[in-house]
Amino acid sequence: MTTTPVWSVDPRTGKQREQVAVEATPQEVDEAVRAAHAARGPLADATVRAAFLRAAAALLDEAAAHVIEAADAETALGPGRLTGELARTTGQLRAFADAVDAGAYLDIRIDRADPALSPPRPELRRYKVPLGVVAVYAASNFPLAFSVPGGDTASALAAGCPVVVKAHPDHPATSELCASLLRRAAVATGLPAEVVSVVHGFDAGLELIRHPLVAAAGFTGSIRGGRALFDAAAARPVPIPFHGELGSLNPVVVTPAAAAERAEEIGSGLAGSVTLGVGQFCVKPGLVLVPEGPDGDRVTGELTKALGETEPGVLLDHRMRENFVAGVRERAALPGVDAPVTPGSGGEHTVGAGYLTVGAGNLLEGGAYDLLLEECFGPVTVVVRYADQGEAGAVLGRLGGNLSATLQLSAAETEGAPGPATELIGQVTGLAGRIVVNGWPTGVAVAPAQHHGGPYPAATSHSTSVGGAAIERWLRPVAYQSVPDALLPAELREANPLGLPRQVTGG
Amino acid sequence: MTTTPVWSVDPRTGKQREQVAVEATPQEVDEAVRAAHAARGPLADATVRAAFLRAAAALLDEAAAHVIEAADAETALGPGRLTGELARTTGQLRAFADAVDAGAYLDIRIDRADPALSPPRPELRRYKVPLGVVAVYAASNFPLAFSVPGGDTASALAAGCPVVVKAHPDHPATSELCASLLRRAAVATGLPAEVVSVVHGFDAGLELIRHPLVAAAGFTGSIRGGRALFDAAAARPVPIPFHGELGSLNPVVVTPAAAAERAEEIGSGLAGSVTLGVGQFCVKPGLVLVPEGPDGDRVTGELTKALGETEPGVLLDHRMRENFVAGVRERAALPGVDAPVTPGSGGEHTVGAGYLTVGAGNLLEGGAYDLLLEECFGPVTVVVRYADQGEAGAVLGRLGGNLSATLQLSAAETEGAPGPATELIGQVTGLAGRIVVNGWPTGVAVAPAQHHGGPYPAATSHSTSVGGAAIERWLRPVAYQSVPDALLPAELREANPLGLPRQVTGG
The missing domain is CATH 3.40.605.10 (Aldehyde Dehydrogenase; Chain A, domain 1)
Structure with a gap:
């Protein structure tokens, strides 16, 4: 009877370390x-x-x-x-x-x-x-x-x-x-x-x-x-x-007021969450709605700076690395998609972090752009620039189920001042299992009130x-x-x- | 555009009463x-x-x-x-x-x-x-x-x-x-x-x-x-x-000690539960394990008497009536299966209640006898005569999931005296959502502690x-x-x- 060996592989070199077991018959x-x-x-x-x-x-x-x-x-x-x-x-x-x-x-x-x-x-x-x-x-x-x-x-x-x-x-x-x-x-x-x-x-x-x-x-x-x-x-x-x-995209919405107030903090926080564990978390933010205009530009500017300074990292295996490189390349090739920091191959065994940008108008065309609504496992996120809350809401309306959804709000919005915050909370409650305000979704606390799940495909139950x-x-x-x-x-x-x-x- | 009429039908006559609606497109x-x-x-x-x-x-x-x-x-x-x-x-x-x-x-x-x-x-x-x-x-x-x-x-x-x-x-x-x-x-x-x-x-x-x-x-x-x-x-x-x-068979087990003590009460109670609502309850007892020997004979004797005295009843519709008559006939035709009170056609629009008997040995042969382990909707039950607890346990081991399982026990057994009761409770807990002792499964109380469900096929969740x-x-x-x-x-x-x-x- 033939047996299939199970090897332990070092992802830093791609080399087999030792045969650990055989596949079970x-x-x-x-x-x-x-x-x-x-x-x-x-x-x-x-x-x-x-x-x-x-x-x-x-x-x-x-x-x-x-x-x-x-x-x-x-x-x-x-x-x-x-x-x-x-x-x-x-x-x-x-x-x-x-x-x-x-x-x-x-x-x-x-x-x-x-x-x-x-x-x-x-x-x-x-x-x-x-x-x-x-x-x-x-x-x-x-x-x-x-x-x-x-x-x-x-x-x-x-x-x-x-x-x-x-x-x-x-x-x-x-x-x-x-x-x-x-x-x-x-x-x-x-x-x-x-x-x-x-x-x-x-x-x-x-x-x-x-x-x-x-x-x-x-x-x-x-x-x-x-x-x-x-x-x-x-x-x-x-x-x-x-x-x-x-799988989960873990959308993030940055309101115009939040961008005006904390653009740099949001940009660097986002970079940290996207690159944590070389972007290999289920709750990595994979789609970020950033307002058009100078405040939104400050968010992406900070993101560019922080991601540009991130050292390349090693993914869990080489197949994952290939999928990441190919997935980023396919997304970046869409008309209207830019890559201010190009993620992808960062060496023979490593990958570099980065992000893509696209206008909400493009994304809402659907078709080939739907690829941007699929999770890309690794240190990349897609920044969607939106003109107004209607457009942001329309993008959220295209999403399937998610493990998490995050809102970046201004101080006044967190105090319940009239604005998009209340409506956004209602909308993201419909599409995620966990709602985060002014934090980041990575780091899932083990606690009695935790919920790590969400509408399909985030979870099957x-x-x-x-x-x-x-x-x-x-x-x-x-x-x-x-x-x-x-x-x-x-x-x-x-x-x-x-x-x-x-x-x-x-x- | 053609529409399909939806008729209200009187099951007592098989005649259409009125057209109520049309099927939804x-x-x-x-x-x-x-x-x-x-x-x-x-x-x-x-x-x-x-x-x-x-x-x-x-x-x-x-x-x-x-x-x-x-x-x-x-x-x-x-x-x-x-x-x-x-x-x-x-x-x-x-x-x-x-x-x-x-x-x-x-x-x-x-x-x-x-x-x-x-x-x-x-x-x-x-x-x-x-x-x-x-x-x-x-x-x-x-x-x-x-x-x-x-x-x-x-x-x-x-x-x-x-x-x-x-x-x-x-x-x-x-x-x-x-x-x-x-x-x-x-x-x-x-x-x-x-x-x-x-x-x-x-x-x-x-x-x-x-x-x-x-x-x-x-x-x-x-x-x-x-x-x-x-x-x-x-x-x-x-x-x-x-x-x-x-669907659910809702097995009942009558212990030898219970039969010795309460044969007539068990036989008449069973008849009442089997015929309630003309046998059209999800929790109708459909398989009853009765010990061989004279005490078990007293149980079936009382069942024969009570079911023989039951008036024919009207099932919910005529297709159901045909399925019931055919289902009983197919089961009764198995070698070794007797019908002390033959259930089936009791008139043009009604059915008579009855029961079938089979030895546990036959049932455990499987094959065609597996039909007896399928629910037969209507006023019929299958009495399985068993020689000892090993045989009763083996029959239970053949069952799928059930909404209910019922034990008829003696007074001493309910007080925890050594005997089959404890083992039976454990075994039926594995195959049903509700366990009844010295009662009958029909009549599902609406209450906070109720559970109306059970392993598949009793329920899909x-x-x-x-x-x-x-x-x-x-x-x-x-x-x-x-x-x-x-x-x-x-x-x-x-x-x-x-x-x-x-x-x-x-x-």
Whole structure:
């Protein structure tokens, strides 16, 4: 039987570093899913689950130097960024452990029997149970926080769902290392190692989404890849939920008053957000509406200066670099599109940051200009110069769903002075999952009120993949009607032995 | 241009009563959806929305005599049942008005900024916004509570979503009457009539699910019809959530100890549940596991007696009657299947209730016997005689997802005495959305802790279509980051001017 090797590649040189694994055969995928399915029972113990998540965080912290070294060698994201990403990752694991302890995610509701109602109401006690094995498709751009030990994995495990991760080919060695740490943490807390496993290979990913024992999936990646998996999930004999975070333009609107007041600050802030992580964030601002005229020119002037001074950077892999260079070239070739700072090839292995400009009038022609409404992954943004609010609104009206939308407003506008701000807030609420005012969309806080999702194609469901609510994706409600106390799960018993929060109606 | 008439038919005679409408053309569907979409703005006012729902309930109550007469003439469900169904329907409308007032469905979460964290946390305020126009596919078997004025419509309107209902062909006159009352209630409370409209016709239903401005759908009906619409919803350029309640066997397990203790009570209770509404409930028990031996014989003896004494009934339409007669005949023809009381044709327009029996051994052979694991809509159930708990468990292991699963247990088993009860509770939790002990699944209480859903094919999502949580289907979260108070929606402002419940983290 032939095997397909999985190589770890250094994006700084394009050279293979080491063979990490082989691509999983259909039989190996089947074995991984069956072993995960068999591990559901032990994972049903919430106390053990929480201990496991904390042990995993501790082992990742202990191995921080190795993890960061491995991730940097494969992704070129740099130790600084990866140190922060590891902290985010272990923070998520611990936050979900806390969520398991707190128990609010079970959304317990108890309706006492009411024989006086017509018809009489029986006793009902509802909580949520885990769905079963969850398939996680790791992201290229977050080798830790959206990969093997990332938020999808942490939230699924917290919900009581074993996980099979389809590793991203950009960081197989990091994936294997993190998986070994998670599995060691499982065993150390009395769980089978198979509560988490990793498979490699494109075909393995398809096998996984089609496996009858896979109950749900989480995905972070491209629109094309995500849609293919979404379609496969929907076409199964038993369809399963597919929570995908796909692509997003993350529009920014600079009002004339904001440009008049803070042009330079906006221009340099924008440059920082566009180039953070070499432009490889899901929430990189990809389309910026800047007013025509001298204040808008000051914004782009600052952007030109800041981007012109940015050092070339290394993208996650060479295919991504080629796509970026080609994507920028195709956009820049459109009539009326200028490139004040030409992004693109910045050396054999690096790319330079830059931006394109286009008039709103051109963009609104549609046709070939619709390409400018598609995400271009990497350190580039498209500045659209608009004449008035009607034109800005028309451009926003052409956009699909987004993870974020950002408004740059003047001081008076933030105080509610009459102006375009209120209308803009309403319009962008319709097209994004997160609205930012006078900040930048990059840097997605892990917090209870966070929402990292949005209308399609930003996401394939209305759930979030960041923050406390991410756990809701892996659970389904079950109601118990007139079930005697002795037969109820402990979570629902009258005496509330686990001390869980519950919403009680009647009696 | 040719039009296709929509007739109201009397199922007691099979005769056309009157032409109610014509099937909607694609243009008419488009107009209905566009008008609904344009009505989103006015419906965004929660106070008006709640008043509208209450006004609709009041108008339905006032018109009760007409509504019940219309529904009975088209469905033969009888004034008694329809009086109850109307009360359930207006109760739902009022309950969702209360839910709008209470505001818990907004799931407001506020995270205060925390500059001391690393990275610093910005202020985040999250609530939920309505998805947009909702398509509702009405059920045959509930002309009120799961149709034009039913739970899907009420919960979508409560969420702020305008509704276009695809009426069920079994009760077009009732649908038109109810729509006119809902629209009158809308106008009376200052809303455009177009917040609710009705279209007729199979093709109109397909147009509806494909319309770009339709944002979500609710459905109650068959597996075949529901799956076709689910597939169409998933295949759209922008996929939308499809909350379908499709088919369910609703297994019942009678333990040997329960049969020994309460054989006659179980047999007669089962007969009542199977024949309620002429067996046309989504939660009719369709598969009953009864132990072999004399105690089990007493259960079936009582079932034989009770079903033998049941008067023939009228099904909702003649196609349904033909499917029922053919479905029973096909099942009864399987080797080893007996029909102690033969269900089927009970006259030109009626059907008689009955049941089939089969040994668990036969059923577990699979192949042709798998037909017994498919829902047969109408007053019939399949009694499976089992030798021991292993065999009962093996039969349960063959089942797909269900809306409900019911256990008949002995007194000692309900007190937690060692026996099969605990294991059975665990097993049926894995395959149903609601677990009933020593009751019957028919009669789905409208209550906060209710869950009317279950693993596929019981439902196409993990949501409920009955009870307070049904509103969650029509909303998506939006997070506001560092948005000044003056620009926040009132629901999220610091002073909480609407007095809404909120979960606050930090500071």
